[in-house]
Amino acid sequence: MAGYVKTGIDGLDAMLNGGIPEGNQVIVEGGPGSGKTLISFEFLYRNALNGATGIFFSFDEEPDRVIRNAKAAFYELDRIDEMIESGKMLVYPDPYYTTSGTQYELGKLLSAIESKIEESNAKCVVIDSLAMLALMAPEPAHFRKAIVEIITSLRKRGVISFFTEEMKSPERDRLEFSPEHFVFDGIITMYQTGEDFKRMPAIEIIKMRGTSHSMITTPYEITPSGFKITAAENIANYD
Numbered sequence: 353m354a355g356y357v358k359t360g361i362d363g364l365d366a367m368l369n370g371g372i373p374e375g376n377q378v379i380v381e382g383g384p385g386s387g388k389t390l391i392s393f394e395f396l397y398r399n400a401l402n403g404a405t406g407i408f409f410s411f412d413e414e415p416d417r418v419i420r421n422a423k424a425a426f427y428e429l430d431r432i433d434e435m436i437e438s439g440k441m442l443v444y445p446d447p448y449y450t451t452s453g454t455q456y457e458l459g460k461l462l463s464a465i466e467s468k469i470e471e472s473n474a475k476c477v478v479i480d481s482l483a484m485l486a487l488m489a490p491e492p493a494h495f496r497k498a499i500v501e502i503i504t505s506l507r508k509r510g511v512i513s514f515f516t517e518e519m520k521s522p523e524r525d526r527l528e529f530s531p532e533h534f535v536f537d538g539i540i541t542m543y544q545t546g547e548d549f550k551r552m553p554a555i556e557i558i559k560m561r562g563t564s565h566s567m568i569t570t571p572y573e574i575t576p577s578g579f580k581i582t583a584a585e586n587i588a589n590y591d
């Protein structure tokens with residue numbers, strides 16, 4: 353039986369009833385600035401502290417900026433440099449385009465991602481973002497096939513991956529699903545709800561194969577020591 357991998361994120365493992373089942377491929381979606389990049393970074397950091405190597409593939413921002421922003425937001429997490437210098441956390445740019453400089457081919461890009469995972473023996477992977485991969489596919493059918501292929505291969509390795517995805521609306525009642533939502537094992541959604549000038553970030557686990565998870569939309573905060581997800585009372589006993 354496959355085990356669970358803790359995200360290490362305060363409140364999230366309780367919502368997941370322990371953690372993410374090994375081999376699960378997860379979409380982390382939200383509006384701009386909801387914290388998709390930061391929560392994914394923290395997931396790798398927490399696991400790196402426990403000895404599991406993680407790779408962050410950053411398509412939208414330069415790796416140095418990702419690290420700089422994470423260190424600025426999480427200035428109380430004082431082992432980020434150590435994890436990066438020791439190779440426990442790898443932050444890469446697009447592994448295909450930057451090395452070849454040729455035209456995009458999604459298949460080749462996905463193979464390049466797999467080689468990096470294999471070479472580093474990573475257990476946790478972040479692809480930031482899925483939206484960027486979708487833009488590289490010549491047509492939706494091609495994209496879906498390519499996605500199914502990569503997530504099948506990552507599952508077989510027992511790797512847990514977070515694929516970030518942009519949501520057009522940050523409101524819960526305007527949630528829409530696209531075909532790729534059905535092929536992933538998990539969906540974690542970050543909303544920015546509220547009225548007028550008040551905005552309340554909240555997180556929901558829409559789907560997580562292999563675990564009974566919280567169904568409650570739960571407020572979160574991005575703090576210098578990481579995300580704080582304030583679990584509702586009725587799920588507190590999951591710890």
Ligand SMILES: Nc1ncnc2c1ncn2[C@@H]1O[C@H](COP(=O)(O)OP(=O)(O)O)[C@@H](O)[C@H]1O
Pocket residue numbers: 382383384385386387388389390391421424425426574
């Ligand atoms: N130094 C900081 N202190 C507190 N919050 C920060 C800091 N830096 C970024 N944030 C919060 O994180 C958000 C950006 O997170 P990010 O993960 O880059 O978002 P996304 O990837 O969803 O677009 C900002 O909108 C802000 O709310």
Ligand SMILES: [Mg+2]
Pocket residue numbers: 388389390480
């Ligand atoms: Mg981002």
